[in-house]
Amino acid sequence: MVQSAQFAHSLEGWFGFLPLWGWAAISAAIIIYFLALPFGGLATYVERKIAADMQDRIGPNRVGPLGILQFLADAIKMLGKEDFVPKGGDRFLFNLAPLFVVVGSCTAFAVLPLSKYLIGADVNIGVILILAVTTLIAPGILLGAWASENKWSLLGGLRAASQIVSYEIPVALSILPVVLISGSLQMGQIVDQQGWTLFGENPATFHFWNAFHNPFTFFAMFILFIGGLAETNRIPFDLPEAESELVSGFNTEFSGMRFGLYALGEFCDVFVMSAMVAALYLGGWHIPFLDIEKLGFALPTALVAMVHLTVFMVKTLLVVFVVMWLRWTLPRLRVDQLMGMCWKGMLPIAFINVLGTAVWMWVFKGQSMMQLLAGHG
Amino acid sequence: MDLVLLLAEIFTVASAVIVAFHPNILYASVFLLFAFCGVAVMFLFAGADFLAGAQIIIYVGGVTILILFAIMLTQWLYKIKLVDIRNKMLLPGVLALGIGFFLYRALHQMALSLPKLTPEALDKFTATPKTALMGQALLGSYLLPFEAITILLLGALVGAVWLARPE
Numbered sequence: 001m002v003q004s005a006q007f008a009h010s011l012e013g014w015f016g017f018l019p020l021w022g023w024a025a026i027s028a029a030i031i032i033y034f035l036a037l038p039f040g041g042l043a044t045y046v047e048r049k050i051a052a053d054m055q056d057r058i059g060p061n062r063v064g065p066l067g068i069l070q071f072l073a074d075a076i077k078m079l080g081k082e083d084f085v086p087k088g089g090d091r092f093l094f095n096l097a098p099l100f101v102v103v104g105s106c107t108a109f110a111v112l113p114l115s116k117y118l119i120g121a122d123v124n125i126g127v128i129l130i131l132a133v134t135t136l137i138a139p140g141i142l143l144g145a146w147a148s149e150n151k152w153s154l155l156g157g158l159r160a161a162s163q164i165v166s167y168e169i170p171v172a173l174s175i176l177p178v179v180l181i182s183g184s185l186q187m188g189q190i191v192d193q194q195g196w197t198l199f200g201e202n203p204a205t206f207h208f209w210n211a212f213h214n215p216f217t218f219f220a221m222f223i224l225f226i227g228g229l230a231e232t233n234r235i236p237f238d239l240p241e242a243e244s245e246l247v248s249g250f251n252t253e254f255s256g257m258r259f260g261l262y263a264l265g266e267f268c269d270v271f272v273m274s275a276m277v278a279a280l281y282l283g284g285w286h287i288p289f290l291d292i293e294k295l296g297f298a299l300p301t302a303l304v305a306m307v308h309l310t311v312f313m314v315k316t317l318l319v320v321f322v323v324m325w326l327r328w329t330l331p332r333l334r335v336d337q338l339m340g341m342c343w344k345g346m347l348p349i350a351f352i353n354v355l356g357t358a359v360w361m362w363v364f365k366g367q368s369m370m371q372l373l374a375g376h377g
Numbered sequence: 378m379d380l381v382l383l384l385a386e387i388f389t390v391a392s393a394v395i396v397a398f399h400p401n402i403l404y405a406s407v408f409l410l411f412a413f414c415g416v417a418v419m420f421l422f423a424g425a426d427f428l429a430g431a432q433i434i435i436y437v438g439g440v441t442i443l444i445l446f447a448i449m450l451t452q453w454l455y456k457i458k459l460v461d462i463r464n465k466m467l468l469p470g471v472l473a474l475g476i477g478f479f480l481y482r483a484l485h486q487m488a489l490s491l492p493k494l495t496p497e498a499l500d501k502f503t504a505t506p507k508t509a510l511m512g513q514a515l516l517g518s519y520l521l522p523f524e525a526i527t528i529l530l531l532g533a534l535v536g537a538v539w540l541a542r543p544e
Binding site: 024092093123124125128131132135136138139142143146158162165168185 | 381404431434442506
C-alpha cells in the first residue's frame with residue numbers, strides 16, 4: 001500500500017493539472033460511457049436474440065446488420081418519450097429513485113479486475129465495496145415504487161427490497177470462503193492467487209480456480225450465483241416485476257429514459273454479479289493451466305492486458321449467458337418459496353461452506369485440491 | 378483531497394439538518410440515507426476503509442430499508458405532518474446549546490491531548506491498510522468482547538424470530 005501511495009504520488013506528477021475530484025469525475029464518465037452503457041445496450045439486444053433462438057424465432061433483424069443497432073433505436077425512442085410523473089405521485093422521489101439504481105450498479109465497475117494491469121481502482125476492500133455500493137439498488141427500487149402512488153408498484157417495491165435484503169446474507173457468506181482462502185479483500189490479489197499452472201514453478205500461495213479449491217467452494221460458487229440472480233431480480237426471482245400479477249411491478253409507472261435507467265441498472269448489476277462469480281471463483285483473467293506471463297519469453301504489457309481482458313470477458317459473458325438462458329427455462333417462484341429457499345435452504349448451505357472451508361484450510365494448511373493432487377506446495 | 382472532504386462534511390450536515398426539521402417522515406428517512414453515505418465518505422478520509430464499507434452495507438442496506446419498510450407499511454404515516462403547533466424554542470434551545478458546549482469542550486480537550494501528526498505522517502497513516510489489523514485484533518486480543526457481542530446478537534435474532542412466529 002505504501003508502494004501504491006508512492007505510485008499515486010508519481011501519478012500526481014503526470015496528472016497533477018487536475019484536482020482529485022476532476023479525475024474522479026472523468027473516471028466515472030469513462031465507466032459509464034465505455035463499460036456500463038455499451039454493455040447495458042448490447043445486453044438488451046443479446047437477450048432478445050437468445051430468447052428468439054430458444055423460441056425458434058429470428059428476433060430483432062431490421063436495424064443494422066442482424067438487427068444489432070436495435071438498442072440504439074430503442075434508446076432514441078426512449079429519449080423522445082414524455083417525461084411523465086403520475087398524478088399524486090411524489091415528483092422529487094420519483095426523479096431521484098432511478099439514480100440510486102444506476103449509481104449503485106455502475107460504481108461497482110470501478111473495482112472489477114479486468115486484467116492484472118487494468119483495474120479501475122484495486123482498492124483494499126474491493127469485495128466489500130462491491131457489496132456496499134450494490135445495496136444502494138434496494139432503496140432506489142423501494143423509493144421509486146412508493147413515489148409512483150400505485151398499488152402494483154408498491155407491492156413490487158416491497159417484494160424487491162425484502163428479497164434483496166434477504167439474499168444479501170447468502171451472497172456475503174459465499175464470498176467469505178474466498179476471503180478465507182486468499183486472506184485478502186483486494187480483487188487483484190484474489191484473482192492473482194488463482195493462477196496455478198501445469199508448467200513452470202508455482203509459489204505456495206498459488207491455487208487453481210477457487211471453485212476447485214475444495215469441495216465446499218464449489219457449492220459456494222453456486223450459492224453466490226443463485227443469490228446474485230435473486231439480488232438482480234432476474235427470473236426465476238423476478239417477483240418484483242412479475243408481469244402476470246403486478247403489471248410490471250416497481251417500474252409500472254416509469255416511462256422513457258427513467259425506465260431506461262432502471263433497465264440499464266439491472267443489466268449492469270447482472271454484469272457485476274457475473275463478473276464477481278468469474279473473478280472470485282472462476283479464476284478471473286487466468287487461462288486454465290497456463291500463465292501467459294510465464295511462457296519463457298516476455299510479452300508486452302499491453303498485449304498481456306488485452307489477453308487478460310478477453311479471457312475475463314469470455315468468462316463473465318458465459319455467466320451472463322447462463323442468466324439469460326435461465327430466463328427462458330425456469331418458472332417464477334412464489335413469495336413464500338422464495339423466502340423459504342433463502343432462509344431454510346441457501347443460508348445453512350452457505351454456513352456449512354464457510355465452516356468447511358475454514359476446517360479445510362486448517363487441516364490441509366491452506367493447500368488446494370489441485371496442489372494436493374500435484375503433490376507440491 | 379480536502380475539497381472533497383469539505384463537500385462531504387457539508388453534505389452530511391445539511392442532510393442531517395433536513396432529517397431533523399423536515400415535516401414528512403419519509404423525506405427525513407431518505408435524507409438519513411444521504412447522511413449515512415456522507416459519514417461513510419468521512420470514514421474513508423480518516424483511513425477507515427473497512428468501516429466505510431460496513432457503514433454503507435449496514436446502515437444504508439439494512440437500517441434505512443427497515444425504516445422505509447416501517448413507514449410504508451404503516452397506514453398514512455407518511456401523510457402525517459409532524460409539526461408542533463406550540464413553538465417550543467427556549468428549553469430545547471438551551472438544552473441543545475448546553476450539550477453542544479460540553480461536547481465541544483470534551484472533544485477539544487481530547488484533540489489537544491492527541492499526538493500531533495505531520496502531513497506526511499498523516500498521509501502514511503491514512504494509506505496503511507487496516508482491515509487485516511482489525512481482523513487480527515478482533516479475533517486476537519479482543520476475542521472475548523467480540524464473542525460476547527455475537528452471543529448478544531444471536532439472542533436478539535432468536536428473540537425476533539420467536540416474536541414473529543405464527544401462533
